[in-house]
Amino acid sequence: MDTQPIIATRGLTKTYGNTPVVNNLNLEVAPGVVHGLLGPNGSGKSTTMKMLLGLIAPTSGEITMLGQPMTAATRTQVLTGVGSLIEAPSAYPHLTGGENMRIATRLLNADPAHTQQAIELVRLENQMDKLVKNYSLGMKQRLGIAMALARDPQLLILDEPTNGLDPAGIEEIRELIVSLAREQGRTVLVSSHLLSEIEKMASHLTIINQGRCVFQGSQQELYDAQLPDVFIQTPAASIAAEVLRGLHPAPADGGLELSGLTDEQVAEVCAQLVSHGIPLHQVVRKRRSLEEVFIGLTGREALSA
Ligand SMILES: Nc1ncnc2c1ncn2[C@@H]1O[C@H](COP(=O)(O)OP(=O)(O)O)[C@@H](O)[C@H]1O
Ligand SMILES: [Mg+2]
Incomplete structure (x- = not known):
């Protein structure tokens, strides 16, 4: 300042x-x-x-x-x-x-x-x-x-x-x-x-x-400061989740979601899924709302406070 x-x-x-x-x-x-x-x-x-x-x-x-x-x-x-x-x-x-x-x-x-x-x-x-x-x-x-x-x-x-x-x-x-x-x-x-x-x-x-x-x-x-979440749309979500388990994927409608990934990591994830023969229908960066960022920082109880 x-x-x-x-x-x-x-x-x-x-x-x-x-x-x-x-x-x-x-x-x-x-x-x-x-x-x-x-x-x-x-x-x-x-x-x-x-x-x-x-x-x-x-x-x-x-x-x-x-x-x-x-x-x-x-x-x-x-x-x-x-x-x-x-x-x-x-x-x-x-x-x-x-x-x-x-x-x-x-x-x-x-x-x-x-x-x-x-x-x-x-x-x-x-x-x-x-x-x-x-x-x-x-x-x-x-x-x-x-x-x-x-x-x-x-x-x-x-x-x-x-x-x-x-x-x-x-x-x-x-x-x-x-x-x-x-x-x-x-x-x-x-x-x-x-x-x-x-x-x-x-x-x-x-x-x-x-x-x-x-x-x-x-x-x-x-x-x-926040890296947007990544949504991966695939009909083989459960196999994809197994392949990516080290990245703690969260289940999402029609696929799965990952958070905190850099662009390079997103590219690696795509390559890895393709090499396992998992079909990718969409890979999308999801801008988080400030509300979600706030909850990420303070915990979900902030919502009901
Ligand atoms: N005089 C006090 N004695 C003991 N604990 C207190 C006292 N004043 C506040 N606290 C505690 O300190 C914490 C922070 O309180 P406070 O500053 O009023 O929070 P906020 O304004 O963010 O709601 C709370 O857990 C509250 O119970
Ligand atoms: Mg107060």
């Missing part, structure tokens, strides 16, 4: 008892991008974000944010440049949206002009007189994001901001997040356990599983 990262962690670790829930994480978030922190439930996303925000202390490791190392002495100052939404939004339900925003402005010592801009950005300007308990979940999330924006931060850390929203609400939050980076040049670190949400807003991804990083890079790099 040629530009200085906005967030960089080195060996970031959090252990509860003997269990590391965040394990030696080297997170790098480039400026001005939406960076997705993706992983199944319980993989350590919230714990990571809470350490970045100084809400819990790391067991070991270092954090640099906005170009400054985070220490007890610098933390308060560094965090003035960071807005966050962690777990459920924290607005007072029995107060109006406007009252909540005024409280946040005062508590955060924010410029009321920025707060007003934030309200307009999340399109709640006509809902300020309504009690928050009468807000929809999507409106509450937007209010939470407006509060996170109150101090006009360079960096936003949003923990599962689309959790529990209906598809229209998810789309709204997604567009808002993308515009925060694209039009306003802010950096957004956003977590989700759903790849389908992250892939539509984040250009860069860190995928964690059981506290460990299993992938970090751009979405394009994630695709490129």
Whole structure:
């Protein structure tokens, strides 16, 4: 990365008892991008974000944010440049949206002009007189994001901001997040356990599983790092599977499938099958979906998480 990262962690670790829930994480978030922190439930996303925000202390490791190392002495100052939404939004339900925003402005010592801009950005300007308990979940999330924006931060850390929203609400939050980076040049670190949400807003991804990083890079790099599966269509699938057993073929409709093969290996496989007199009707590279790549990295339980 040629530009200085906005967030960089080195060996970031959090252990509860003997269990590391965040394990030696080297997170790098480039400026001005939406960076997705993706992983199944319980993989350590919230714990990571809470350490970045100084809400819990790391067991070991270092954090640099906005170009400054985070220490007890610098933390308060560094965090003035960071807005966050962690777990459920924290607005007072029995107060109006406007009252909540005024409280946040005062508590955060924010410029009321920025707060007003934030309200307009999340399109709640006509809902300020309504009690928050009468807000929809999507409106509450937007209010939470407006509060996170109150101090006009360079960096936003949003923990599962689309959790529990209906598809229209998810789309709204997604567009808002993308515009925060694209039009306003802010950096957004956003977590989700759903790849389908992250892939539509984040250009860069860190995928964690059981506290460990299993992938970090751009979405394009994630695709490129994966060798597509090969489907071999043959009426003699069981004999072919026997010939290729060292490559762990999987049965497939009308033939079998192999994964992780280079182009040279595919050529060898074809030659080998032909030499055994096995008829090949088709040999096709199958591009895997990002979903399949994600499951390959994190395990099938990620689907039901
Ligand atoms: N205060 C805590 N004490 C013990 N274990 C915890 C605590 N907080 C989180 N954990 C455990 O750490 C793991 C990661 O949790 P979390 O960071 O909330 O995951 P995620 O946000 O990815 O769903 C989970 O197994 C969770 O049960
Ligand atoms: Mg979480």
